[in-house]
Structures are given as structure tokens and as C-alpha cells.
Amino acid sequence: MTHLHTDIDVRPITEDEFPDWLRAVNTGFLRRPVATELEISHRRAQFQPGRYLGAFDGDRCVATFKSFDQRLTAVGGVEVPADAITGVTVTATHRRRGLLTRMMTRDLTAAKDRGDVVATLIAAEYPIYGRYGFGPATWTTEWTIDVLRTGLDPRRSGQDEAGGRIDLVDGADVRKFGPELHARLRAVQPGAVSRDELWWRVNTGVVRYDDTWTEPFYAVYRSSAGEVEALAAYTVDDNWHDKQPHNTASVRWLIGTSPAAERALWRYLCSIDWVTRVKSGWRAPDDLLPFFLPDPRAARITWQADWMWVRILDVVRALEARTYAGDGTLVLEVTDRAGLVGGRYLVEASPTGGTCTPTSQSAQLTLDVGELAALWLGDESAVRLASLGRVQEERAGAARSADALLRTSRRPWCPDMF
The missing domain is CATH 3.30.1050.10 (SCP2 sterol-binding domain)
Known part of the structure; x- marks a missing residue:
């Protein structure tokens, strides 16, 4: 049985307490516990009073919880206000003391009072959140494509039969037209959630929390009328042996507003010189990707798991x-x-x-x-x-x-x- 330890203070943190809260987050996620000044500075810029909870044993933060406003697309395209939950940790020294229950109860009660229709989160561990009324509402799948088995003609696989074109662009271009493209996708995709300006800045390297950022390639698909219909960010490793390339293109994200646009981008990724494998990144479990290829067996499922959990x-x-x-x-x-x-x-x-x-x-x-x-x-x-x-x-x-x-x-x- 879990016993509530009321001597531990669970409350919203102040902005001055943010560095200690962030240290506890990094400890819980097994990252280096000492945050850099750059990470503290950039993450502190997101601080919203009342939405960052901490559990304090004396002066030390030993559990963390964060929520923020989100919009979630329901079946049919209507957006509902959601309480998005993230940064949930309990330090190993303070488990089984009811700290998560106290933080979750406080946050969900506040979200209901605000008028949020649902709460959402991405569960790191499956067994935790069902007891708080969450259920797995979406799943995600990653495919790995063996390019040499696809059956694509390498001389033509990057060409678009519908007359569109693919261009490589930079992060500034992505920040310019990416949000509007994503808004069009989100209007028709149940389960999609809103992305704020910070998302685009983080995912194009403007905001960096540490020194591990690798600039990706950005590929955009434009229809024959010049309209942006799909966008992808991907990296490519450098893997040669026996004087032969064995490079993998890893997709960080790919969004499109039509199957034809997505098909064009996947075929482009399979046409890049020296790339022998393409890793799809997070896709819908019934994504059309395998069937964009002449031989769908060239795309095998690498992993599949529950993804976004929802609480009504x-x-x-x-x-x-x-x-x-x-x-x-x-x-x-x-x-x-x-x-x-x-x-x-x-x-x-x-x-x-x-x-x-x-x-x-x-x-x-x-x-x-x-x-x-x-x-x-x-x-x-x-x-x-x-x-x-x-x-x-x-x-x-x-x-x-x-x-x-x-x-x-x-x-x-x-x-x-x-």
C-alpha cells in the first residue's frame, strides 16, 4: 500500500526554485543531474507559474510535474482544450510515498476547473497512469526500410509522377511555412496536438538545451501548383565498410497533407545516394508507408508501442x-x-x-x-x-x-x- 507522507511539501514552484526542479527532472530521467546554464536559461523561458509542481523534502526537490495548454484534434476535426502533462519524475530515494498521486490529483483538479476537456501525456512506463484514469488512445510504429529491396528504380525513385517537386531548404524556411502545413494536417488528423512557436525553434536548432544538436536536412514537397504539401527532417550517418556505403537516413519527423505528397518524400528518401536504410521515426500504426514501395516487405516494423494517453x-x-x-x-x-x-x-x-x-x-x-x-x-x-x-x-x-x-x-x- 502507498502511504502519503504529508511531511513532504507538494506545491507549485517559484521561478527561483526552477534550477533545483530541473535538477530533479534530469535525475529522474537519468540525465546528467547538473543542468548547464544554457539549459536552465532556455527552459526557464517556458516557466508558467502554477503549472510546475514540485515535491520538497526540506529544501530539496524530490519529485516534479509540469503541465501546459494544448489543443487536441478529436474525430471529425474539432479541437478540444487539453492539459498536457510532462516532466513527471519521482527521485528513487522517495518512491512509494504518494508523491505522484498528490501532484496528479492537484493538476487534474485544476485542469477540470479551467475547463479542459481531457488531459494528455506520453507514458514512459505502461503500468503507471491507468490508475489515474488515463487510457492509451494512440499507438505509434517505426519502420526500417531496406532500400535495396524496395523494388524502386534508383534512376527514377526520387521523381514525382504528379508533377510536384522536392527541394532541400533550411531551418528558417521550415519556421516560415511549417506551422501552416502542420495546422492543415492537424485539422484532419485525430490525435494530433498543437505545436507552439517554441516547438519549431527547438526542432530547427534555434533553441538548444545542450551541445548534442545535429543539424538535419530538411526536404519540402511542393505540388505542381507550388503549394507546400509535405515536409521532412532527417539525418544521415556516415557508415562505410569494405569500400561500400551502408548509410542510414533517420527521419526525425515527416508530415504531409496528402498521400501523394508523403509518397513523394518517402521515395525521395529511398533515392539518396549511399543510403541503404531509412528509419521512419514515429508513424501511425496503419501508415501507408510500406505500400508506397513496390515491395512492401522492404519496410519492416522495428518497434510498435502505445503512445499518447488520454484522461477524460x-x-x-x-x-x-x-x-x-x-x-x-x-x-x-x-x-x-x-x-x-x-x-x-x-x-x-x-x-x-x-x-x-x-x-x-x-x-x-x-x-x-x-x-x-x-x-x-x-x-x-x-x-x-x-x-x-x-x-x-x-x-x-x-x-x-x-x-x-x-x-x-x-x-x-x-x-x-x-
Whole structure:
């Protein structure tokens, strides 16, 4: 059993305490504990009073927690306000004292009071966050492409049949047109989250937290009309042996607003001289990438895992924000051990939206708020969860009916780490 140690002070930190808080973050993530002045300076610039929590044993920070405002795209394209959580650590000397529970409770309560619809995070470890009402709402996959097996003609694989063109640009160009491109993607991609100006500055090397930054190549795809439709950042290693190149192009991120634009960029990456492997970076688990290649087997899955976790803070607004695969009704009994949400709700769904209202009608499905989060973006199956005993059918066939309404034809995807 976890015992709460009330002698440890859990509270928002002051700006003067930020260096000690950052030391605790680095300790928790097994980075060098002493932060450089550059890291302190750049990270302190993000400081928001009240959104950085610390647990203090005397004068020393021994646990950390940070949240910030985010916008998350629901099924159908509506954005909802989210409480994005990051920087969560508990120093090894202070585990099992309830510190995370105290920080999480404080933050989620504040987020609900602010009017956030959901909370989000990227879970470093799977078992931790389910007990706080989070569920894995998106997954991510990395492919490694064996370029020599793709079946692409190396003389033509970098050319675009639709008449578009690919150019190499620099970071200043990316900061100029990248945000607008990302906004167009986010408008149609369930699970995508907002990127602020700092994201673009960090990911183009303007803001550097340490001396490990390696400037990537940036490739942009423009349609025949000159419109920017896809953008990629990638690095290439230098690996030769036996007088032969064995270089790997590693994609840091690649976004596009059409399959044709993405296809053109992937084929370009497979056409770079001396590159024999391409690592895709974080992609949706049903990404089209393998099928852009004449031989899809040339792209093998390197790893696949849960990615963004979601915690519902307002059931009505969450279920009314999204669209549904068809017309129908569903009565859900939602439980929440934290008491932030919960109750019985009638969902009247349609492809253009839906309504969600508290009801006294008999429930068709009973589920925890974490399981509702896993279903909300359309990725998980109520039938699968019922088979695992994590969703209870109160009426035979209710899980199948829920899937017919909630699931999406393409899987949600969060391109970002935060």
C-alpha cells in the first residue's frame, strides 16, 4: 500500500526554485543531474507559474510535474482544450510515498476547473497512469526500410509522377511555412496536438538545451501548383565498410497533407545516394508507408508501442466534440475512482456529431474512464476490451454496437513527443 507522507511539501514552484526542479527532472530521467546554464536559461523561458509542481523534502526537490495548454484534434476535426502533462519524475530515494498521486490529483483538479476537456501525456512506463484514469488512445510504429529491396528504380525513385517537386531548404524556411502545413494536417488528423512557436525553434536548432544538436536536412514537397504539401527532417550517418556505403537516413519527423505528397518524400528518401536504410521515426500504426514501395516487405516494423494517453475530464464535452461512424444511441455507465467524472450518459450519435446527456436509462456498457479514453479517439475496440474483462456488457451485443459508432476507418495518430 502507498502511504502519503504529508511531511513532504507538494506545491507549485517559484521561478527561483526552477534550477533545483530541473535538477530533479534530469535525475529522474537519468540525465546528467547538473543542468548547464544554457539549459536552465532556455527552459526557464517556458516557466508558467502554477503549472510546475514540485515535491520538497526540506529544501530539496524530490519529485516534479509540469503541465501546459494544448489543443487536441478529436474525430471529425474539432479541437478540444487539453492539459498536457510532462516532466513527471519521482527521485528513487522517495518512491512509494504518494508523491505522484498528490501532484496528479492537484493538476487534474485544476485542469477540470479551467475547463479542459481531457488531459494528455506520453507514458514512459505502461503500468503507471491507468490508475489515474488515463487510457492509451494512440499507438505509434517505426519502420526500417531496406532500400535495396524496395523494388524502386534508383534512376527514377526520387521523381514525382504528379508533377510536384522536392527541394532541400533550411531551418528558417521550415519556421516560415511549417506551422501552416502542420495546422492543415492537424485539422484532419485525430490525435494530433498543437505545436507552439517554441516547438519549431527547438526542432530547427534555434533553441538548444545542450551541445548534442545535429543539424538535419530538411526536404519540402511542393505540388505542381507550388503549394507546400509535405515536409521532412532527417539525418544521415556516415557508415562505410569494405569500400561500400551502408548509410542510414533517420527521419526525425515527416508530415504531409496528402498521400501523394508523403509518397513523394518517402521515395525521395529511398533515392539518396549511399543510403541503404531509412528509419521512419514515429508513424501511425496503419501508415501507408510500406505500400508506397513496390515491395512492401522492404519496410519492416522495428518497434510498435502505445503512445499518447488520454484522461477524460468532461465526458459530455468529449463525446459531443467528435463525430461518429453512423447513427445510433449508446448508454454508458462511466466509473472514475478519482471522482472527477462519472455517471450514466446517453450518447445520440451521428456522422455529423452527436449529443451526450446524463440519463437514468439502463446502461448498455459499464466502463472505467480510462477505457472510455482508449475508445474516444476511435482506436480501441469495445469488443476487445469486453473480451479482456475491462468493459462490461449490460446488454448482449452492446460492445459490437459501440464499435460500429466509435471506431474510425483510419487509426488516430499523435506525431509528437511532449
